[in-house]
Amino acid sequence: MLIFLYGPDTYRIQEKTEEIVAEYKKKYSSGLNLVEIDMSEKDISDLRAVTEVVSMFSEKKLIVLSYVFGVGSVEKELSGYFIDKKIIDDKDVVVVIKGDAGAGKSCLSVGRQDKKSKNKSDLQDFLTKNAKCQEFIYFNFLQLKKWVNGWLKKEGMEINERALSKLIDFIGNDLWQMKQELLKLSAFVLNCGNNIIGETDVESLVKPKVNVDIFLMVDSLARKDRITTMKLLRKHLEKGEEELYILNMFVYQFRNIIQMKDLADRGENEQDIAKKLKMHPYVLKKSFDQAKSFSLPELKKIYRMMLQADLCIKTGKVKPDTALDLLVMDITK
Template sequence: MIILLYGEDTYRLRQKLKEIVSGYKSKHQSGLSFARFDEKNFDFSEVKNIIEAVSMFSEKKLIILENVVKEKDFQKDFFEYAKKNKIKNNQDIIAVLFQEGKLAASVLKKKVNMFEEFLPLKGTGLTNWIKKEVSKNGGVIDSGAVNELSFRVGGDLWQMSNEIGKLVGYKKNNPITKEDVVLMVKSEADLNIFAAIDALAARNKKDALRLLHQHLNQGVNENYLFSMFVYQIRNLLKIKDLMEKGTPFPLLAAKSGLHPFVARKTAQQAANFSLDQLQTIYRRLLEIETKTKTGRAGILTALDLFVVEI
């Protein structure tokens, strides 16, 4: 039997491989019929020796060939050998071809018994995965926190897994909220929202558009992106208004109701705008929100026009 596992989502790819190996070892505990090769120690002659050797305990053989599918001549040599020795029809041999990253697999799929591609998760697929992973870790999470995590981390499930473990440990038996995620999860998305707004302040419309679309290309929901944009402008308005009223810097967080870290970052950015500018931007965003809710405009088109016109 030949199994092909490949894809860019290396976290789920590795988890699948781990599942196969664990399942095998639970049934065949001697480990004498298990072999694993990667691009550093791959030797095809040794692979053939293992396949052809007589198993002492009549165990199935599991052979993992890791990240060698793209190696020169591998596909030609392996599949010629597999065809000659009828490995595809041999239920006592399991050969797993494991390849991280993109792979031109249309031809390979016809030569294996089973295949699975692991593409980066986004949208509903990503949020469903987050919910399951939190539950698996013994935690509870509300929908706002799920969306916030999805926005901040995106499809990097290695980081997502670490962040979920951290949040579950922090909240123990209490539900994870959006505020917890904002507090504990550092995000490139945050930086890009800040950067997009900085670009607006500098009248650099090209950069502002690029940064906004960068999130959309990564699968972030456009409605959620818009809500984050509104959220940050609203925070800027709060802080700028307090600053112009002479509120001491140490009191900005308490007066605005923002976390001290968020208040500090927002105050730094507020220096790039006048209060009138922020009020104009905020009014324009509210107009966009009204138009999109009544179906008179799509959020993405309206946001693009907003950046161009501001």
Template sequence: MAGMLYLFHGEDILAAREALDLLLREKIPPEVWDLAVSRLEGESLTPAALIEHCQALPFLSPCRAVIVEGLGKRLEQKGEGEAFLARLRDLLPRLPSSTLLIFWERARLAATHPLVGLVRPLGEVREFTPPRGQDLARWIAQEVRRQGAEITPAACDLLAATVGTDTWALRHEVEKLVTYVGPGGRIDERLVDELASEARLSDIFALVDAIGQQRRARAMLELRRLLQAGHHPLYILSMIVRQFRLLLEVKGLPAGERRPEAVARTLGLHPFVAEKVVNQAQRFSREELQRIYSRLVEVDREIKTGRRDGEVALELAVVEVAGRQ
């Protein structure tokens, strides 16, 4: 019997994390995760190391889990990527029955991506797409109820317009709002406006503006303001990543569809946010946006895997991408 093989991909990181946690709980007792679960960084992983982890026998558990994050980009490269693919083609059909192998990509992979083509015939491919439009409003309402409160439709719409489709950031905002109103309380538009972020969103815009203008000192000042306001580094990072993802999406639109009203309609943004995004997108080339976005995703991984302290990682990233002024 072959091993268990999965590919998780897509931008809804919260949903992917929850699915991964559920899958691990189904297969391995949580009390032995430290011994039975290996997490590997795809950027530095060698084929030999992956094979070694996959062939290791489980200890105090019915199976062993191997989670590989961020391998997809390497597999698209010529030379090294092609060689890695060849090793995977040999490994995956012969995966030990006691091994649970999960590839996790924090971005959506095209149907033609080599990793999708490798996993689909042998295992399960799951795409995690963030909710949008009315689906996003329903997600917010359900999350508020799950945490023990109620929210008005207008408050749902405002929260979605302010925070966007990042469900991790939305959950953080909902926690703050529910804590404020208490169990059984009601969240309305006024409360969202007060607590959830016009000021914080303006600070995010100011930080991105400073990066676009290559004003390092100003960017660091805006970052420190966000940190001093008590926001968690991962929360700040999620908002910055979301902003640069929007800028990339705007750059990818045909020239005639980059007007604020068209962007608001196409990307499902509040008109105020769409206007700011359109103006900011003009400060960057597509290549600059891709470089910055890739660096921010790498910082996210560094923080979540404990390789770097959150505040330190954020400050280093801003220093790197914001120029010398």
């Protein structure tokens, strides 16, 4: 039996793998027939040694394969081996294939590709047709809020709404980093005798995740360069990022620029602005440079357009991809 876990959200792929392994250990406590193979360090002979050896115990074998994509020879050997040894129909052998960080771009977006996509390898094509598949795309904004609240509830913690929105603005849908930030925030507020994470806690302890592409998109919007903006937008979507997350990145950066522009127009110098806004140094520099490309009324107009797009997506009035396209077209008129 083959199980194929794939998609851009590697945190949940790992979580699902651990869940499968835990269920296996409940049933077969010896763990003697549980094997994990990193195919970036091993080869097909290691898999053969595990699957073909006769076990002394009457229990199923569970084999977890990671980093199987990206090396053409390994991929070809694996798909051939699965067919030759009839692993698909073998009820005594369960092979879990993780489309993890080592899988490469083609695997991470396999669920979004056309069946005849040239980027799809023979192994991926074989697995999507013959394995039990589960795709893990990034959470959208509402799903991410639910996940964070759920994680905190298990730990006996809470977070207020403004703090949660800011945390998502800062980190996005990277659950690996999100978990680390939640652990840090929880430890801090508990040490202060509290169990509710507030907005000031997030601002003080969490550094925004710097996404270089968002600055490139803002630069192209400032130039009214619709074609470049659309290309960068498609690049994010092809990586599996949700439209609402991309919009949140826009909102976050334009909010930074508005604050920067407002203070600069009041005569504040760069050092004073840095002290007041407490931004990541790179974000501060880019925001300061980008603020020169817009007038304050223009920035406020764009910000209102973004909030309107956000509302249309969340209420279902406009499809997310359409809302983003219309937003870019309106800004680059």
